[in-house]
Amino acid sequence: MKVTDKDVAYVADLANLELSEQERAAMLRDLNSILDYVDRLNELDTSDVAPMAQVSDRYGVDVSKQGSERFAYASREDVVEGLRKSLPHAEALANAPDADEDFFRVPKVIER
Amino acid sequence: MDLTSLTIDAARAAIQQRKTTAFALAEAHYARIQQQDGQIGAFLTLSKDRALEQADRIDRMAAEGKPLPPLGGVPVGIKDVMSTRGLRTTAGSKILENYVPPYDCTAVARMEAAGAVVLGKMNCDEFAMGSSNENSAYRPVRNPRDLSRVPGGSSGGSAAALAADMAVVTLGSDTGGSIRQPASFCGVVGLMPTYGRVSRYGLIAFASSLDHIGPLAKSVKDAAIVLRTIAGRDPMDSTSAEVPAPDYVAELDKPVRGMKLGVAKEYFGEGLDAEVRQAVESAIDKLRTLGCEIVPVSLPHTPYAIPTYYVIATAEASANLARFDGVRYSHRARGVKTLSEMYRRSRDEGFGAEVKRRIMLGTYALSAGYYDAYYLKAQKVRTLLTRDFDEAFRKVDAIVTPTSPTAAFRLGEKSNDPLAMYLADIYTVTADLAGIPGISIPCGETKEKLPIGLQILGKHFDEGTILRLAHSYEETSKSHSAAGS
Numbered sequence: 001m002k003v004t005d006k007d008v009a010y011v012a013d014l015a016n017l018e019l020s021e022q023e024r025a026a027m028l029r030d031l032n033s034i035l036d037y038v039d040r041l042n043e044l045d046t047s048d049v050a051p052m053a054q055v056s057d058r059y060g061v062d063v064s065k066q067g068s069e070r071f072a073y074a075s076r077e078d079v080v081e082g083l084r085k086s087l088p089h090a091e092a093l094a095n096a097p098d099a100d101e102d103f104f105r106v107p108k109v110i111e112r
Numbered sequence: 113m114d115l116t117s118l119t120i121d122a123a124r125a126a127i128q129q130r131k132t133t134a135f136a137l138a139e140a141h142y143a144r145i146q147q148q149d150g151q152i153g154a155f156l157t158l159s160k161d162r163a164l165e166q167a168d169r170i171d172r173m174a175a176e177g178k179p180l181p182p183l184g185g186v187p188v189g190i191k192d193v194m195s196t197r198g199l200r201t202t203a204g205s206k207i208l209e210n211y212v213p214p215y216d217c218t219a220v221a222r223m224e225a226a227g228a229v230v231l232g233k234m235n236c237d238e239f240a241m242g243s244s245n246e247n248s249a250y251r252p253v254r255n256p257r258d259l260s261r262v263p264g265g266s267s268g269g270s271a272a273a274l275a276a277d278m279a280v281v282t283l284g285s286d287t288g289g290s291i292r293q294p295a296s297f298c299g300v301v302g303l304m305p306t307y308g309r310v311s312r313y314g315l316i317a318f319a320s321s322l323d324h325i326g327p328l329a330k331s332v333k334d335a336a337i338v339l340r341t342i343a344g345r346d347p348m349d350s351t352s353a354e355v356p357a358p359d360y361v362a363e364l365d366k367p368v369r370g371m372k373l374g375v376a377k378e379y380f381g382e383g384l385d386a387e388v389r390q391a392v393e394s395a396i397d398k399l400r401t402l403g404c405e406i407v408p409v410s411l412p413h414t415p416y417a418i419p420t421y422y423v424i425a426t427a428e429a430s431a432n433l434a435r436f437d438g439v440r441y442s443h444r445a446r447g448v449k450t451l452s453e454m455y456r457r458s459r460d461e462g463f464g465a466e467v468k469r470r471i472m473l474g475t476y477a478l479s480a481g482y483y484d485a486y487y488l489k490a491q492k493v494r495t496l497l498t499r500d501f502d503e504a505f506r507k508v509d510a511i512v513t514p515t516s517p518t519a520a521f522r523l524g525e526k527s528n529d530p531l532a533m534y535l536a537d538i539y540t541v542t543a544d545l546a547g548i549p550g551i552s553i554p555c556g557e558t559k560e561k562l563p564i565g566l567q568i569l570g571k572h573f574d575e576g577t578i579l580r581l582a583h584s585y586e587e588t589s590k591s592h593s594a595a596g597s
Contacts, residue, residue: 003476015430015475016437017468018456030469030530031476037531038419041489044496051491052498054321055307055547059572060353074350083347084215091214095441104439109451 003031115140116277120186120334123280124227127174127185134167134174134185138229141187145231145278151259153251154273156192157200158232163187166229182337184227189282191270192233193240194220194325195314199230203316204238204248204266207436207443207462217314218349219283219325219342226341231279235269238464239433240285240318242266243293243536246527247466254523255298257562261520264294264536270328271298281329281338285315287322288421289516289540292552295328296515296565299554301582302328303335306573307547308353310339311346319428320351322421322544332553332583336360339575355573363576364583369403371581374508378414379539385518391556391564392514395585399512402584409504409511413496414542418534420497421541423477423490430474436462469530498546505571510578513539515552515565539567549575553582555589 008027012019019027061070068075076082089102098105113126115137126132142160149155170185190196193203195213202208216224224230237247245253245268253268255261256276263272267284271294274282284291286304295302303326310325317323327338343357375396380389400406438444438458445457463471477486504511516536526533543550548569555566566585570578 007476008472011472011476011479014479015471016434016452016455016459017463017471018453018460019468023465023468026465027469027472031473033531034422034473034534035476035486038423038486038490041416041419041423041493044413044416044493046489046492046496049492049495051488052495053491054351055498055572056351056353059547060306060308060355071350073345073354076347087214092440094214095211097438097442097444106439107448107451107454 002035003028116144118280119331120183120280120337123186124180124182124184127170128180130174134170134229135164137185138163138167138187138231141231141278144276148276148278151254152256152272152276153253154235154269154276154278155189155232156202156204156235156250156269159196159199159230162199163229163231166224170227170229181225181227182341183223186228186280187231188223188228189231189234189270189273189279190220191236191267191282191284193236193285193316194283195316196220196230196233199233201233201316202250203240204236204250205462205464205467206249207459208441209443211441213314215314218311218346220314222342223283223338234267234273234282237266237268238467239316239429240266240287240290241429241466241470243289243533244521244523244526245269245294246523247464249464252523255520257299258520258560261522261562262297264297264516264520266290267302267328268294271295271300271302274298274300274328274330281327281334283325283338284328286324286326286544287318287425288544289537291324291326291328292540292550292565292567293516293537295552297520297563299563300328300330301332301335301551301553302326303339303551303575303579304543304549305339305343305575306549308351308355309357309549309573309575310342311349311352313346313348317432319425320432321428322425324544332551332579332586333361333364335551336364336579353573358576360576360579363580366580368581368584371404371510371577372407372508373399373404373581374407374409374504374511376409376411376414376504376511376513378411379513383517383535383538384514387558388514388516388518388564392512392566395555395566396512398588399581399585402588404581407508409508411500411504411542413493413500416493417497417542417545418538420490420493421537421545422473422534423486424494424545426470426474427477427487428474430471430478433467433471466530494545497542501542501546501548510581511569513567513569515539515567519558519562519564543569548572549578551578551582553586555585
């Protein structure tokens, strides 16, 4: 077993999930089974292989350009309302579970 | 004229020539939805006001004799992971049950600007996480070809709606196979474009380095028309590429003779259903008779694609889904005393089991002490998988494979075994990881009359070639079945 009860509790805490007893037991079983399967990646020697975080730095760009130059087409001036207008106040608050006229309202922040 | 079985061009022409109206076309589809969707469950929300307003606009254009835009009056469905201004967008999740986006997804905006009539939002697995549509928080979708079976996922509603003639075309999203696998299960066409080809602005993010938007359609030409509509750079999405998009429809009729098609043994191994194998092999034979040369290629890292995918996709998902905290939007738990309790209980009540499982797996893979062993390792294997394709595409123009190892399975068959469910994507995840385009087209049926899908994979930004091959195959099998009947 790679993942223990303690790990499940720790990771749930990191992920801001409150899991029931039952969910924790199922999670323990599923995570171990999936990670066992993932372990087959260790059959491959990747010591000389560069990690790939995304596709778009290699394909569809001018690879003769270096670093951020390669993505110059995707950058823009840092100006207010550059690409689109900001949402009107009321619209931005419309989906909030709780808000007053100006702000999102949340429970009092108390030390965790 | 049967109003619910038209192609895009036929529908537009009929409206233009005043043989019908966009209004009548929309009404006919709503009637069909009313009649069929109770048992199928493809739609989560209908947008009749929005649809009829657009239909009216198109009908006025036709009445004035103005040429209609490419999708003028065409009834479409949008997977419910794409934001629609003023129209509820749930991502198939309870956590967004009451979410009404304040803006439109670029792909949807481009469809509507081209005249499309949005009928409603399509059911899907919660946050597009699933291969059977059983993870929808609202209801599972059933396969119109056999109601005891799944339509595939996660774009199950988008595929099922076409198989049941409840829309002309739909938009789906593909992160590990979510357009192509349901297209295969429902007997329709599904196209995942190259990463960066179609803007994801307004798409509710699952795994940002893997998410794609693309069309599902009843014909290859319709898929090409939709791709032509939604493709191209969008300044609102910095990952949308600055690569000019050709006229995909004009590409369709170019010859396929002399094209080199790769066949990789890794896609025909253990786990492939015998009937699926047979149908795909005879489809490859048909492509050979069209003048294509079949070339064996090797994609040796294929067996590592599923574990690579599940580490990268869940890691990215755990970060993307952190935004659902019950503050600005999304469900908030009642009776909570502290902010921290509010986050936890809101997420706990709002997310379903598979979404929690993936958030946990992804958080674990990114956590201190495990980052190198899982996340970094998977990113390195992703490089190897991508190199496999680079190598193969030095020798061939496209690669043909089965879309899925089996035809549609039964509801409940895999829902208690996450790993077995993940393996349904074994032939599709590789293209998402490498960022190459892929299309699934129908290539026959099992003895039980379940559709089988042929997948054609292409080079980066070369959708033209795979569309052309798919179109040629479709034309041949059409004339074949017409001759045989």
